[in-house]
Amino acid sequence: MASVLIVYYSRGGHTAKIAQAMAAHLNTLGHSCDALRIGEFERIDWEKYDYVAVGACVLYGSYHKSVFEFVTRYQAELVAKPNSFFSVNVVARNPEKRIPENNKYLQKFIELSPWKPDDVKVIAGKVDYPSWRWYDRWMIQLIMKITDGPTDPKAVIDYTDWEDVKLYAEHLLTLKD
Helix, strand or coil: CCEEEEEEECCCCHHHHHHHHHHHHHHHCCCEEEEEECCCCCCCCHHHCCEEEEEEECECCECCHHHHHHHHHCHHHHHCCCEEEEEEEHHHHCHHHHCHHHCHHHHHHHHHCCCCCCEEEEEECEEEHHHCCHHHHHHHHHHHHHCCCCCCCCCEEECCCHHHHHHHHHHHCCCCC
16 A cells, blocks of 8 residues: 655644545555645655655745745655646636646746645635635625625635545555656
8 A cells, every 4th residue: 555645734723635535535445645744844854655645725826934944844755756836726616627737826836936846736725705805805805806706704605626635645646667
């Protein structure tokens, strides 16, 4: 059986939920999978893993600086394994934005990152206005108004296709060196 490492950055918890769902699914299938949050571990035993995925959420059009710091620091370790990057963003609520070439946030990551992943995935995120700070809620409502998205301050909408998340987890096992 394979051993998979999923390293992720999550701000509001949804990307963490996605990474943990992927790990749980692979573990259920008999594989070994760990999901580690950037900033919450001291070291990684890279030799333990056959495959690696890095995931991050988008906020205000970019990824947290810790994601870029991680992929810069561990670039050599990442390229030594079959690897993938997954981007979680609400713009992917529109099916055409789930296509990597059509997702400007994923393309921006590839452009700015020193690590060029072997494989990429876009996963639709979640709108959760009630849990967001007033400033974030206001800014995202403004963005949503411009992009014809939901603006109701009580809206909680999970756009994530959880079956597709499982398929992506399984897909990781098909990546080649």
